[in-house]
Amino acid sequence: MIETDILVVGGGPAGATVARYLARSDIDAMLIQRSFGFKKPCGGGIRLDAFETFDIDRSLIKKMVTSIALVHRSKRIEVDIADTPIAIVDRLEFDAALRAGAEEEGATLREATLVNVEQSGDHVISTIREDAKHYRIKSNYLVAADGVNSKIRKIINGDRVSSHLTHYADISSVSYDDCEFHFGRAIAGRRYAWAFPHSGGANIGTLAGEGRAEME
Numbered sequence: 001m002i003e004t005d006i007l008v009v010g011g012g013p014a015g016a017t018v019a020r021y022l023a024r025s026d027i028d029a030m031l032i033q034r035s036f037g038f039k040k041p042c043g044g045g046i047r048l049d050a051f052e053t054f055d056i057d058r059s060l061i062k063k064m065v066t067s068i069a070l071v072h073r074s075k076r077i078e079v080d081i082a083d084t085p086i087a088i089v090d091r092l093e094f095d096a097a098l099r100a101g102a103e104e105e106g107a108t109l110r111e112a113t114l115v116n117v118e119q120s121g122d123h124v125i126s127t128i129r130e131d132a133k134h135y136r137i138k139s140n141y142l143v144a145a146d147g148v149n150s151k152i153r154k155i156i157n158g159d160r161v162s163s164h165l166t167h168y169a170d171i172s173s174v175s176y177d178d179c180e181f182h183f184g185r186a187i188a189g190r191r192y193a194w195a196f197p198h199s200g201g202a203n204i205g206t207l208a209g210e211g212r213a214e215m216e
């Protein structure tokens with residue numbers, strides 16, 4: 001049985017940051033991430049001040065945005081955010097850099113998937129799958145940072161998470177200077193669609209549709 005003080009599940013921004021700060025405080029932490037090649041569907045827009053707050057390398061910034069636009073049909077509202085600009089990052093690179101930061105501080109990083117969790121006295125026994133093999137990990141604490149469709153939440157609470165599909169694409173033939181949020185049933189259902197600047201183009205997508213049929 002593998003042992004660690006704190007097992008952090010999910011190597012996105014939340015989990016990687018938790019693991020980094022734990023390791024920085026000399027707390028024994030293991031971070032597991034299902035796939036190092038996973039790119040979270042995301043506009044990649046982060047408040048610039050977060051880079052200072054969380055001590056993140058600014059070289060990860062691809063573009064700075066100082067205004068956002070709220071668009072509904074022909075109506076367009078421009079909002080100046082020059083005082084609190086948004087930095088655009090590439091989530092694949094950003095998440096990998098945060099995980100690398102956790103590892104540099106001393107956290108153990110594994111490319112593995114959590115498949116089960118059970119409480120055993122004062123401990124948590126987690127089962128992970130790594131390279132088609134299963135391992136059990138005994139920890140004093142478990143941090144559930146496995147995202148919006150959290151497996152841990154399902155195991156502990158028995159939650160059924162409703163699916164929210166996104167359609168998005170990185171496009172190189174157009175570019176934007178501001179982050180646009182588009183509203184209206186035709187384009188975004190009851191949610192929103194977005195067009196964000198990105199390195200070498202734009203990231204556009206929509207959150208329309210709760211079920212696969214509606215989205216299609």
Ligand SMILES: Cc1cc2nc3c(=O)[nH]c(=O)nc-3n(C[C@H](O)[C@H](O)[C@H](O)COP(=O)(O)OP(=O)(O)OC[C@H]3O[C@@H](n4cnc5c(N)ncnc54)[C@H](O)[C@@H]3O)c2cc1C
Pocket residue numbers: 009010011012013014015032033034035038040041042043044045046112113114115145146147148150151166205207
């Ligand atoms: C379409 C869209 C656009 C968005 N745009 C923005 C934006 O521009 N700016 C912004 O701030 N936020 C944006 N968000 C929200 C943002 O993506 C999330 O708030 C953020 O990713 C949450 O970080 P997290 O670390 O909690 O979870 P996640 O980023 O989801 O990370 C969880 C990680 O856990 C891993 N994982 C899951 N299950 C397991 C398991 N069983 N075992 C091991 N690993 C597991 C996943 O692979 C994933 O890497 C957007 C979201 C969507 C859907």
